[in-house]
Amino acid sequence: xxxxxxxxxxxxxxxxxxxxxxxxxxxxxxxxxxxxxxxxxxxxxxxxxxxxxxxxxxxxxxxxxxxxxxxxxxxxxxxxxxxxxxxxxxxxxxxxxxxxxxxxxxxxxxxxxxxxxxxxxxxxxxxxxxxxxxxxxxxxxxxxxxxxxxxxxxxxxxx
Amino acid sequence: xxxxxxxxxxxxxxxxxxxxxxxxxxxxxxxxxxxxxxxxxxxxxxxxxxxxxxxxxxxxxxxxxxxxxxxxxxxxxxxxxxxxxxxxxxxxxxxxxxxxxxxxxxxxxxxxxxxxxxxxxxxxxxxxxxxxxxxxxxxxxxxxxxxxxxxxxxxxxxxxxxxxxxxxxxxxxxxxxxxxxxxxxxxxxxxxxxxxxxxxxxxxxxxxxxxxxxxxxxxxxxxxxxxxxxxxxxxxxxxxxxxxxxxxxxxxxxxxxxxxxxxxxxxxxxxxxxxxxxxxxxxxxxxxxxxxxxxxxxxxxxxxxxxxxxxxxxxxxxxxxxxxxxxxxxxxxxxxxxxxxxxxxxxxxxxxxxxxxxxxxxxxxxxxxxxxxxxxxxxxxxxxxxxxxxxxxxxxxxxxxxxxxxxxxxxxxxxxxxxxxxxxxxxxxxxxxxxxxxxxxxxxxxxxxxxxxxxxxxxxxxxxxxxxxxxxxxxxxxxxxxxxxxxxxxxxxxxxxxxxxxxxxxxxxxxxxxxxxx
Numbered sequence: 001x002x003x004x005x006x007x008x009x010x011x012x013x014x015x016x017x018x019x020x021x022x023x024x025x026x027x028x029x030x031x032x033x034x035x036x037x038x039x040x041x042x043x044x045x046x047x048x049x050x051x052x053x054x055x056x057x058x059x060x061x062x063x064x065x066x067x068x069x070x071x072x073x074x075x076x077x078x079x080x081x082x083x084x085x086x087x088x089x090x091x092x093x094x095x096x097x098x099x100x101x102x103x104x105x106x107x108x109x110x111x112x113x114x115x116x117x118x119x120x121x122x123x124x125x126x127x128x129x130x131x132x133x134x135x136x137x138x139x140x141x142x143x144x145x146x147x148x149x150x151x152x153x154x155x156x157x158x159x
Numbered sequence: 160x161x162x163x164x165x166x167x168x169x170x171x172x173x174x175x176x177x178x179x180x181x182x183x184x185x186x187x188x189x190x191x192x193x194x195x196x197x198x199x200x201x202x203x204x205x206x207x208x209x210x211x212x213x214x215x216x217x218x219x220x221x222x223x224x225x226x227x228x229x230x231x232x233x234x235x236x237x238x239x240x241x242x243x244x245x246x247x248x249x250x251x252x253x254x255x256x257x258x259x260x261x262x263x264x265x266x267x268x269x270x271x272x273x274x275x276x277x278x279x280x281x282x283x284x285x286x287x288x289x290x291x292x293x294x295x296x297x298x299x300x301x302x303x304x305x306x307x308x309x310x311x312x313x314x315x316x317x318x319x320x321x322x323x324x325x326x327x328x329x330x331x332x333x334x335x336x337x338x339x340x341x342x343x344x345x346x347x348x349x350x351x352x353x354x355x356x357x358x359x360x361x362x363x364x365x366x367x368x369x370x371x372x373x374x375x376x377x378x379x380x381x382x383x384x385x386x387x388x389x390x391x392x393x394x395x396x397x398x399x400x401x402x403x404x405x406x407x408x409x410x411x412x413x414x415x416x417x418x419x420x421x422x423x424x425x426x427x428x429x430x431x432x433x434x435x436x437x438x439x440x441x442x443x444x445x446x447x448x449x450x451x452x453x454x455x456x457x458x459x460x461x462x463x464x465x466x467x468x469x470x471x472x473x474x475x476x477x478x479x480x481x482x483x484x485x486x487x488x489x490x491x492x493x494x495x496x497x498x499x500x501x502x503x504x505x506x507x508x509x510x511x512x513x514x515x516x517x518x519x520x521x522x523x524x525x526x527x528x529x530x531x532x533x534x535x536x537x538x539x540x541x542x543x544x545x546x547x548x549x550x551x552x553x554x555x556x557x558x559x560x561x562x563x564x565x566x567x568x569x570x571x572x573x574x575x576x577x578x579x580x581x582x583x584x585x586x587x588x589x590x591x592x593x594x595x596x597x598x599x600x601x602x603x604x605x606x607x608x609x610x611x612x613x614x615x616x617x618x619x620x621x622x623x624x625x626x627x628x629x630x631x632x633x634x635x636x637x638x639x640x641x642x643x644x645x646x647x648x649x650x651x652x653x654x655x656x657x658x659x660x661x662x663x664x665x666x667x668x669x670x671x672x673x674x675x676x677x
Binding site: 024025026027031067069080084086129139142 | 170171173174175206207209342343344345346347348351383384385386387419421422423424425426427438439440441442443444459500501502503504505508509531540544574576577578579582587590594597598
């Protein structure tokens with residue numbers, strides 16, 4: 001489980017300042033912001049733009065281009081389900097249907113109790129042990145609906 | 160005597176419980192005051208046997224697997240001795256048929272050594288290629304790589320030596336080595352395994368590339384879906400730097416080379432080399448027009464060698480054993496070995512490094528043991544989401560860039576995804592278009608718009624709306640994407656689509672089920 005800080009301008013500014021001189025600093029900065037706060041707050045866009053001498057439109061364009069960057073805080077647990085071909089060959093669409101029903105959300109949504117955010121990914125590199133799911137950065141292979149329910153129950157223990 | 164026990168830290172091994180097994184080994188060893196050293200190695204690549212536990216014996220390493228935490232106490236009871244009666248005993252690791260018949264050059268150390276031990280790396284032939292390269296001129300190194308016949312393992316198969324030669328000839332004082340570790344193709348995980356299981360070989364390969372073309376800095380762009388690989392590479396780069404293998408003066412040669420790591424952000428298109436460069440520069444991952452080639456004007460506008468992880472990780476053995484040794488493997492114009500990844504619906508999924516020329520049938524049945532579900536194989540997709548779907552009848556095709564191209568397919572990054580007879584190729588073709596629509600950078604129209612139109616046309620075919628006309632339309636659309644797209648995403652999406660139509664026409668001519676019609 002991730003523990004994120006609440007959005008804080010000062011903290012954001014120091015994260016930006018620590019990285020702004022890196023070559024190609026924008027992605028490292030956005031990752032640092034998201035690691036700290038769980039998402040990239042829209043208020044960060046002008047701060048980053050100022051630091052890197054970019055327009056806000058350019059920064060917004062980068063944030064919105066990449067699937068990883070979120071504009072809102074995720075739930076306490078981030079569930080990523082692989083939907084690519086290797087997992088398809090092992091029935092991941094049935095698993096996806098189960099997960100959506102079990103959590104009561106669609107992709108890119110967060111459960112009402114803010115416990116889970118569900119995302120689709122295209123390949124986690126666990127293609128010999130499909131279907132694969134990543135929960136809070138931990139990879140799980142050979143996940144069937146029963147195994148998924150166990151994993152959800154394990155999340156329950158740490159929340 | 161201390162017993163050396165090996166439990167992998169590879170992300171796939173962890174995905175089926177290797178971490179819990181490792182912790183259990185440590186806990187029980189402490190409880191019983193057993194004198195053991197636990198090594199967290201890379202994976203041997205036999206994923207159906209993970210978590211694999213190996214033990215060093217007088218007769219070499221022996222393996223047990225797949226081991227559950229509850230099995231560990233029993234292994235201690237038996238003192239980890241080779242025991243053919245133990246239900247998990249697999250015999251000497253190297254004698255397991257899946258491994259025994261491989262030709263591991265690039266993966267020579269993966270799963271054998273402690274990935275973060277420089278001593279272990281050197282004891283198993285590491286840094287010998289670098290040591291030789293340090294005595295050579297840049298031109299001589301480039302020549303060795305050219306002579307080896309090594310082609311880009313990322314997918315395109317472009318001769319590595321020619322790329323390097325172009326960068327070598329440029330006169331700019333600043334040049335870069337970029338490693339493409341944005342391994343986004345479904346069914347592939349060789350890059351991940353190397354970064355987690357033998358990271359120094361990649362560092363060594365990049366350093367040799369730097370010496371060859373006169374670049375002092377390198378970047379590795381690792382996809383964010385690989386957090387384990389990113390952490391492992393971060394540690395390995397620090398260790399290499401501390402040991403004088405990276406930095407201002409590599410091993411007292413006076414020559415500099417250092418490596419920076421960057422994390423991607425979930426965009427498949429960034430595996431395309433020019434989009435990757437844009438992303439490294441902090442921009443949207445939009446592809447660039449070529450020319451100029453990255454070799455002339457690449458990262459930050461400077462001459463850049465950009466190669467895949469496996470291409471760079473194959474360079475040390477070329478320099479160590481010589482071009483002739485490497486070139487001796489393979490067939491036709493496909494020289495050396497290819498780390499092949501068996502994936503999807505396969506009983507024994509894992510990594511098989513073999514010389515080019517091995518057939519799909521050998522790989523899938525002799526190594527892979529057929530489908531995981533036990534149902535008949537119906538289709539294989541080779542080369543990732545942009546690779547063709549082949550039927551059973553084409554399984555005797557040898558792994559060879561040219562042979563695959565002749566069948567309108569591609570070897571790509573060497574991933575083989577197996578499907579059983581429950582697959583619906585019309586659905587798979589639709590997915591290929593859908594995936595292209597999701598991941599298109601949007602720069603060119605055939606890819607951006609064509610992919611969305613492709614989904615719609617296939618939907619109409621599936622729904623039996625004017626099938627013949629829509630199949631003609633689909634063929635025409637594929638032609639436009641193939642000829643008119645700026646890069647391989649739009650340009651190769653027609654491969655899975657058209658191969659599905661060609662080899663599995665019955666799937667595009669099915670009666671519409673009531674559920675689908677509604």
